[in-house]
Each structure stands twice: as structure tokens, then as C-alpha cells.
Amino acid sequence: MGARRAERSIQQLPIARRAKREETMPRPAPLVRSLGLLLALALGGCSQVPRSAPVEVNLAVINDLHGYLQSNPFSYEEPAGGRTTLQAGGLAALGGLLTELRRQDPELLFVGGGDLIGASPPLSALWADEPTLKALDLLGLKLSVVGNHELDSGRQELLRQVRGGCASPRPQRACRFDGEHRGTRFPYIAANLIDSASGELLFAPYRIETVHGVRIAFVGAVPQDLPSMVPRSSLAGLDTLDEAEAINAQLPALRRQGVDVIVALVHNGGRTDEPFDRQDCRGLQGEIVEVARRLDPQIELLISAHTHEGYLCRVGDRLVTQASSYGRLLTHLTLRIDPASRRVLGIEARNLLVDPRRYPGDAGMRALEQRVEQRSGALLEKPVARLGAARIPRAADASGESAMGDLVADAQLAATRHLGAEAALANYGGIRGELALEPGRSRVSFGQLAAVQPFGNRLVVLTLSGAQLRELLEQQWRDGEFAPLQVSASLSYRWDASRPPGRRVLPGSLRIDGRPVRDGQAYRIAVNAFLADGGDHFTVLTRAGQRLDTPIEDRQALIDYLQACDRSGAPAGRGEPARRFRPVGRPVVAGP
The missing domain is CATH 3.90.780.10 (5'-Nucleotidase, C-terminal domain)
Incomplete structure (x- = not known):
């Protein structure tokens, strides 16, 4: 499996420790759920739609935000030749784009590919990235995989940022923005990040969301090579497992829970010379390619991150995406699902430019950005x-x-x-x-x-x-x-x-x-x-x-x-x- 793979196998982690039930209510059998979905479509005024009409599930994905609350330069090659550089990203534009996508589908799922915080510009870093976490909550983020930079200041600080509180190894930054920190409404997930003392996962391995009657599971993984990316002191007491093995090991539990679609969120990536918005590119290289090849065939979508590249590529028949970095791109995915067989019929993918000129703003996000700028201005200038x-x-x-x-x-x-x-x-x-x-x-x-x-x-x-x-x-x-x-x-x-x-x-x-x-x-x-x-x-x-x-x-x-x-x-x-x-x-x- 390559020199970078650790000898420890996912099989060493007891199944009981790998996953906890996300829900306590009994789950309907697949046939009952299929009939229920068809009945819901009919009662919802869809009687003119054929019973076999596909269900569309929309995802919006951001990765490697790194606390960039403001727009920043983004460069790309034009199809006709020449290079364009413009300002992209920023809270207001990101909020405006999400508002537009939710206008098209109110049940849009907004998810993160990791490194949403850490290695941040001072506008966020001065306040222990708490303004960024607050913004992601306001933007309706459902979940994110853990990235390497989430662990820059160690596990206790990340757990504080997620759960809330002010007991921090960075007391000069923590709880200084609002006087308190209540934690995040969205969870982090990681199926291969282990507390080496207890053998328990540090975070839940997956998250299940139900949208348009479809149960979709997101399974996350940090880079197995995390020890080479994070200070040794920050990883004390933590261990990592092979990304593909850890994700595949969750599938039996997900099948027992009647999940319809499984999406892998892996904070690792690759590179390609192809344009960020080219459909089904084939030139992807890097570690994520090996991970993609070893995932279970049931996983048809792999959302990647870490290398700050924009791509919509295929590894075999599997779609592998990434949305560059710093909030300048957002990946919009539409999964077409057969409501009877619960099979994915196709996936449409686009990398959308978060253009402040086109999406000038979400008022709430603009107000938060301005408040952070005002609080930070005297020191930063x-x-x-x-x-x-x-x-x-x-x-x-x-x-x-x-x-x-x-x-x-x-x-x-x-x-x-x-x-x-x-x-x-x-x-x-x-x-x-x-x-x-x-x-x-x-x-x-x-x-x-x-x-x-x-x-x-x-x-x-x-x-x-x-x-x-x-x-x-x-x-x-x-x-x-x-x-x-x-x-x-x-x-x-x-x-x-x-x-x-x-x-x-x-x-x-x-x-x-x-x-x-x-x-x-x-x-x-x-x-x-x-x-x-x-x-x-x-x-x-x-x-x-x-x-x-x-x-x-x-x-x-x-x-x-x-x-x-x-x-x-x-x-x-x-x-x-x-x-x-x-x-x-x-x-x-x-x-x-």
C-alpha cells in the first residue's frame, strides 16, 4: 500500500468503538421507505410526475477555508488563452451564493472538507478562529471532516472550539471576540483519528443526513500522514489509520442503518493541470488517487481537500472533487437518485466561483465581517x-x-x-x-x-x-x-x-x-x-x-x-x- 501507510490496520479497532448510532428511533425497512417516498411525492402535488422520476440531492462543499473571512486574489487560465486574476471569496459573497443555491433547493446540504480553521490570516487567528466558526454556523454548515490544520494547536483546543468554553492553551485569544465561545452547531467527523490510549475515535466517523427522503451518509478521514503535517506536541496521544480502510470499515454499520448514499470526505488531495471547472477531468495525480482506487464501489463520490486545487475529476468511475481554497470556489453537486432502487443514477458537478460582484451579499455575513474588521483594526494596521x-x-x-x-x-x-x-x-x-x-x-x-x-x-x-x-x-x-x-x-x-x-x-x-x-x-x-x-x-x-x-x-x-x-x-x-x-x-x- 506504499511506504506512507502505517502498519496498524483498521481491523485492530473494535467495531463497537468505530461507530456509534447516530439515531435512537427505529428505522423503516428499505421497502417501506421507498413506498413512503413515493407516497410523499404523490401527496405533495407530484401526481403528474412518473413514479420513477429521480430524486435530486444537492450538496455545496467548501474546503481549506483557513479562516479567510475576506475576499482574496484568485487566478486561473482562460479557455481562449491568457490568465485572469480577480478577487473571490469573502463571507458576504459566500453567503450570497449559498442563498441562491438554497433558493433553487431549500434542502441543500452545505458540508466542509476540512482545514476550515487554522493557518488563518490574523483577522481570524487573533480570535482563535472563533469568528470563522461563528460564520460557518450562520451559513448553515451541516458537518466537516477534520483537516490537519484544525489540529495545529492540539486536540484540546479543537475540542474546545467545537464544544465551547474558554479553557484554552491560547488564553490571549480564546473568548476574546465575544467574551464567550459556545462551540459549533455543526460536528466534525473522522473515521481514522484515534485516541491511542483508549483506542476510541476522537470524533464520530460519519454523519447521516436525510434530504428529500434520501438518507445520505458522509464518512470522513484525516490524512494518514498527519504526523508529518502537524507539530508533534499537537498530536500527542493521537494515532491515524489508513484512510480507505477506515472509511470502508464503516460501510457494514451504515448498511444496517438503511443508508441510501455514501459520500467520502477525505482531507487529502491531488493535482492536475486541467481547469478547475472541467467536467470529468482525467489528469488527477497524487495521494488521493490511491485512496479513491481502494474505496468500496458503493462510494461513488469522493470529496477531497488539502492541496488547494480546483478539480472535478474521475478516478475510474468515481467522481473526485476539490474546491481550491480560501473560500474562492464552492463545489455544487447534484446527485440524481432512483427512489425505487436507491441507486445513484448520475452526479452533476460544478466548481462555482465565489464572485463578490455576482453575489454581493448576505447582510448578516457582511455585518459579521465588518465587526471583526473593526475589532481587529487597531492592532493589524x-x-x-x-x-x-x-x-x-x-x-x-x-x-x-x-x-x-x-x-x-x-x-x-x-x-x-x-x-x-x-x-x-x-x-x-x-x-x-x-x-x-x-x-x-x-x-x-x-x-x-x-x-x-x-x-x-x-x-x-x-x-x-x-x-x-x-x-x-x-x-x-x-x-x-x-x-x-x-x-x-x-x-x-x-x-x-x-x-x-x-x-x-x-x-x-x-x-x-x-x-x-x-x-x-x-x-x-x-x-x-x-x-x-x-x-x-x-x-x-x-x-x-x-x-x-x-x-x-x-x-x-x-x-x-x-x-x-x-x-x-x-x-x-x-x-x-x-x-x-x-x-x-x-x-x-x-x-x-
Whole structure:
């Protein structure tokens, strides 16, 4: 099943622990329910409709919202050529689109694909994402699968966010928006997230909804590779199982409950070069493809997430969808169901652009957004420092280097030099945006910096041998992709993707402070705690000779560095990468 699959099988989890009955009332037999549905159609004024007329169930799906309450840029290729960039998403537009869809079908089910909170911009993160959860309740979200970023601050914080209360590991944020937090009206689900001490599921594995007389079950799964995506401290006491096995294991219980349709919600995804709105695309690649192939044939729809891609693809006969990220797309699915056989006759899928110009607003959502902006404005607009360029982009060049990554790594080295650090390395995924001076302003604001580094990761100084440092850089190539670390100005090397795995860093090219790195020599390297714990599969860091955990947060390191450079008269940051690691031969485009 691939190297990433854990040895522990779903069969090790007792069936009694895997699922709890969602309802206590007796359930009618399938034949009785079929007759009941036909009778209801006739009594409802549908006597002119043939008895075999399909029932339509409509779903609206959002994934990877990440607390984006405001609209944000969305780019896509036009069919006729050229690229369009516009503002999309935002609470008001999302509410307006849902209102329109509910006008067409009042029983529309609105569901989430995970990462609705976490890694959020400061407008939501300042308040422990409670405004986002409140908005999702107001928008009528029925349920969501758990994503990796829901667990950024650990299980207790996620349980508090769901159940309510103010006892939080983030007391400076929790219950600060409304003075209280009552929890969510919608549940989270996950069939493969286990409390390792008790063997119990942390959340219910599925949720059953009845719409237009059809019983539809949503079964959820987190990425099995969750330990590489979340800080080690946040996953303490939790374990994950194989996604497909965990979902398939729920089917006997769902069949006993007379469920008609089963939908898989998996917070994992893939990638394709095809347009976000192309029907039945066939170019999907990535981990979600393997999951889709191993799901039970009864599951005809797989809603995916995590990779921030928009697609409506087929894996075999199974439809696999995703709605990009940040609330800019919404997947609208119409399932046509035969009321007699309870079979899915077909699924129509569309990825709709959440366009504020077309859906200008839901008044309630606009009012909530404005209230959050007013409450947050004073802190977020506070000027911090000048920049060395009007814009410091996050996007990596063909070599995998990012101007924003250069700046972050330099800041982390500056913050840890007094602790002996000689170089710093930053993971690209921990940098969530770019910096750019707003019109009429000479300094970047705190809000912009908080959006770039929202996690509050503490810095760690590790002792690595030269051989380990070289091994670490070789771990940037995995599963056919290049996932480059961003490096401080003190470190440089060259690489060649045509060389065999494990030997792509060119001999003699790896240097620190201009001096060749020696395999047997010790070096002090600064990274964030996520990387130090082996995050993003950089496992060599867990074998460091010494580890010094510091109280320095990555965001504060960046603020301090920018301010120090500003005071010195040489503001930091460049408009393009500094060419610290370069390929030989044909460059390979970096992964996301």
C-alpha cells in the first residue's frame, strides 16, 4: 500500500468503538421507505410526475477555508488563452451564493472538507478562529471532516472550539471576540483519528443526513500522514489509520442503518493541470488517487481537500472533487437518485466561483465581517518597518527559492546567532503569504506580517554533522517532487536533479559562511519546532546531536529583524530570490 501507510490496520479497532448510532428511533425497512417516498411525492402535488422520476440531492462543499473571512486574489487560465486574476471569496459573497443555491433547493446540504480553521490570516487567528466558526454556523454548515490544520494547536483546543468554553492553551485569544465561545452547531467527523490510549475515535466517523427522503451518509478521514503535517506536541496521544480502510470499515454499520448514499470526505488531495471547472477531468495525480482506487464501489463520490486545487475529476468511475481554497470556489453537486432502487443514477458537478460582484451579499455575513474588521483594526494596521523592496513575493522560482523564504530564513538566523546558530532553514509551507507595501504607506503592518507567519512556531537550534546537513538537503526530493527548504544567506549549494537520489547536492558546493561543509564537523542550525520534530518528512532533524528549544517565535523574529534593519538604514527584503541554491542543467519547478 506504499511506504506512507502505517502498519496498524483498521481491523485492530473494535467495531463497537468505530461507530456509534447516530439515531435512537427505529428505522423503516428499505421497502417501506421507498413506498413512503413515493407516497410523499404523490401527496405533495407530484401526481403528474412518473413514479420513477429521480430524486435530486444537492450538496455545496467548501474546503481549506483557513479562516479567510475576506475576499482574496484568485487566478486561473482562460479557455481562449491568457490568465485572469480577480478577487473571490469573502463571507458576504459566500453567503450570497449559498442563498441562491438554497433558493433553487431549500434542502441543500452545505458540508466542509476540512482545514476550515487554522493557518488563518490574523483577522481570524487573533480570535482563535472563533469568528470563522461563528460564520460557518450562520451559513448553515451541516458537518466537516477534520483537516490537519484544525489540529495545529492540539486536540484540546479543537475540542474546545467545537464544544465551547474558554479553557484554552491560547488564553490571549480564546473568548476574546465575544467574551464567550459556545462551540459549533455543526460536528466534525473522522473515521481514522484515534485516541491511542483508549483506542476510541476522537470524533464520530460519519454523519447521516436525510434530504428529500434520501438518507445520505458522509464518512470522513484525516490524512494518514498527519504526523508529518502537524507539530508533534499537537498530536500527542493521537494515532491515524489508513484512510480507505477506515472509511470502508464503516460501510457494514451504515448498511444496517438503511443508508441510501455514501459520500467520502477525505482531507487529502491531488493535482492536475486541467481547469478547475472541467467536467470529468482525467489528469488527477497524487495521494488521493490511491485512496479513491481502494474505496468500496458503493462510494461513488469522493470529496477531497488539502492541496488547494480546483478539480472535478474521475478516478475510474468515481467522481473526485476539490474546491481550491480560501473560500474562492464552492463545489455544487447534484446527485440524481432512483427512489425505487436507491441507486445513484448520475452526479452533476460544478466548481462555482465565489464572485463578490455576482453575489454581493448576505447582510448578516457582511455585518459579521465588518465587526471583526473593526475589532481587529487597531492592532493589524500598526506600522512595523520599511522594506527593502515594494513587494517581497512568496512564489518560488524554478529553482525552488523564494524571496520571502530568503527573508524569513535570514530573520531566524539573526534571532539565534547569539545561541551559536550558523545557518537557518525554513519550510516553504510555513510561509503563508508575501509582503507588499500598501498604497500610500511606507511601512509594512503587523497584520501583513501575522498573515505571512500565522503559526507562532518557536525556533529550535540543532547540532548536525556536515553529513547530516547534506542528508537533510537530499530529503528535499521525495515521491518525484522537489520540496525545497528556504535557506539563510550564510548557506549555499548547487544541485542537479539528473543525479541519482541521495546524491543530488553537488560535491563541494555546500558551504556555510563561504567555507566548505565537512562531513565530520558539527554545525548549529536554526529551524522552527515543526521542522525540528521531523515535519514535512525531514526526519534527519530528529537525529540531531543536540537540541536547544528557544522561547523565540518565528513571527517575532521576523518583526525584530525588519525593525533592526530599518533602524540601520538598510531595510531588509528583496523583490527576487538571492540565488542561494542553484541547479545545474535544466531547472525543475519547485513543488507547492
